Amino acid sequence: MTDLLAIGTRKGLWLARSEDDRRSWTLDGPHLLAQEVAAVSIDTRRPRPRVLAGIQYGHWGPTVTWTDDLGGSWNETEHGAIHFPEEAGAAVARVWQLRPDTAERPDVVWAGAEPQSLWRSTDGGCSFELVRGLWDHPHRPTWEPGGGGGAVHTVLPDAASDRVTVAMSTGGVYVSEDGGEKWEPRNKGITVTFGPDPLPDYGQCVHKVAVDASSPDRMYAQNHFGVFRTDDAGVSWTSIADGLPADFGFPIVSSPHTSGTAWVIPLVADMQRVPPDGRLRVHRTRDAGGTWTELGDGLPDGNWSAVMRDAFCADDHDTTGLYFGTRDGCVYASADEGDTFTLVADHLPDVLAVRAAALP
Amino acid sequence: MSVEVILPGVLADLAGGSKHLQVEVRGATVADLLDTLAADHPLLARRIRDETGQVRRFVNVYVDGDDVRFQQGVATPIPDGTVVQVLPSVAGG
Numbered sequence: 001m002t003d004l005l006a007i008g009t010r011k012g013l014w015l016a017r018s019e020d021d022r023r024s025w026t027l028d029g030p031h032l033l034a035q036e037v038a039a040v041s042i043d044t045r046r047p048r049p050r051v052l053a054g055i056q057y058g059h060w061g062p063t064v065t066w067t068d069d070l071g072g073s074w075n076e077t078e079h080g081a082i083h084f085p086e087e088a089g090a091a092v093a094r095v096w097q098l099r100p101d102t103a104e105r106p107d108v109v110w111a112g113a114e115p116q117s118l119w120r121s122t123d124g125g126c127s128f129e130l131v132r133g134l135w136d137h138p139h140r141p142t143w144e145p146g147g148g149g150g151a152v153h154t155v156l157p158d159a160a161s162d163r164v165t166v167a168m169s170t171g172g173v174y175v176s177e178d179g180g181e182k183w184e185p186r187n188k189g190i191t192v193t194f195g196p197d198p199l200p201d202y203g204q205c206v207h208k209v210a211v212d213a214s215s216p217d218r219m220y221a222q223n224h225f226g227v228f229r230t231d232d233a234g235v236s237w238t239s240i241a242d243g244l245p246a247d248f249g250f251p252i253v254s255s256p257h258t259s260g261t262a263w264v265i266p267l268v269a270d271m272q273r274v275p276p277d278g279r280l281r282v283h284r285t286r287d288a289g290g291t292w293t294e295l296g297d298g299l300p301d302g303n304w305s306a307v308m309r310d311a312f313c314a315d316d317h318d319t320t321g322l323y324f325g326t327r328d329g330c331v332y333a334s335a336d337e338g339d340t341f342t343l344v345a346d347h348l349p350d351v352l353a354v355r356a357a358a359l360p
Numbered sequence: 361m362s363v364e365v366i367l368p369g370v371l372a373d374l375a376g377g378s379k380h381l382q383v384e385v386r387g388a389t390v391a392d393l394l395d396t397l398a399a400d401h402p403l404l405a406r407r408i409r410d411e412t413g414q415v416r417r418f419v420n421v422y423v424d425g426d427d428v429r430f431q432q433g434v435a436t437p438i439p440d441g442t443v444v445q446v447l448p449s450v451a452g453g
């Protein structure tokens with residue numbers, strides 16, 4: 001079995017492969033050299049795995065490209081994979097998220113983009129259509145851009161229903177129960193530090209959301225200050241930050257198999273986006289945020305970098321593998337749920353997105 | 361009406377490999393020229409302007425040596441025989 005790790009960076013994409021159950025990795029690249037790759041996914045639902053990349057051609061604008069031969073050739077839809085209809089009066093600035101739907105909807109791929117918008121593809125990611133229900137939401141004019149731009153950066157389709165959950169910065173968490181037609185904000189309990197109301201209905205800067213293995217109703221959120229859990233599909237959120245050295249950060253990853261297990265990578269604060277004391281560490285909970293354990297075997301001290309919201313992921317092995325990349329171009333992998341880490345790559349450009357999959 | 365379009369090397373592959381195009385324009389403005397290019401070379405046209413029809417922020421279009429941003433934008437006239445040059449602006453990192 002081959003394990004594939006796709007690494008999107010500010011200046012290209014690298015593909016790492018492991019043939020020995022994730023103990024060692026061979027790096028292949030750069031692909032898409034000089035293109036910013038802010039979103040990447042590996043779609044294993046197809047006869048041949050498809051790697052999708054949300055790229056920014058620098059001067060020449062954003063699009064989605066894909067390869068069905070692991071980087072041997074890259075394809076681009078002739079008339080553009082993702083662009084607003086003329087009446088929207090907007091232009092896609094960056095693709096922030098590419099999310100294949102479930103095996104039951106094999107050609108459906110979701111995209112989140114800047115400005116805050118959700119997109120749906122029914123041809124495997126070759127072309128996307130704007131989800132008008134969210135775009136036309138009356139709240140949209142009040143969604144402010146964060147420092148990196150205003151974007152839908154998290155898309156979580158539910159395998160067993162028509163529920164779709166998105167998160168955006170800013171805006172917060174919105175949920176549709178009908179596949180994207182109607183949307184409602186679900187942010188009760190998630191705090192805001194950058195406005196006069198600490199608990200608004202919407203407008204939060206939620207950095208990332210992950211779904212627990214046990215139920216789609218249980219989710220975890222890394223917020224712009226604060227780590228939260230919901231057990232009722234976002235209707236209410238409670239803090240689970242006690243025990244962490246800092247409650248700021250960008251990614252949050254959940255176990256695909258073990259309920260209650262999730263990981264974060266804390267940073268000091270919004271004005272100090274570095275690991276506490278320069279110690280790059282992953283923190284793991286086994287009890288849905290009740291307690292946290294620091295994991296650092298194989299990770300460096302004296303590190304003043306940061307991990308971006310999509311630069312941390314898990315694979316689907318029974319014993320979960322973890323992967324993350326830093327803004328100083330290092331990529332780390334763990335084959336044992338974070339107990340130990342090994343260095344996969346270093347000296348790459350800023351790592352923006354990583355995704356891993358075992359290839360059939 | 362015929363104009364000459366000069367492309368940077370990185371865009372030439374999207375126009376059949378040529379950096380110099382002689383384009384029969386259906387219309388009289390830069391926007392008309394870009395519409396004509398879009399019909400023949402859709403990927404090339406998307407590199408130059410976004411879906412609102414505006415020239416991308418870090419792309420410069422010159423009509424006989426003058427930046428259209430300081431003229432009438434994509435409404436800038438292009439008389440017969442005009443030379444239109446597309447260049448990436450000073451940007452990057």
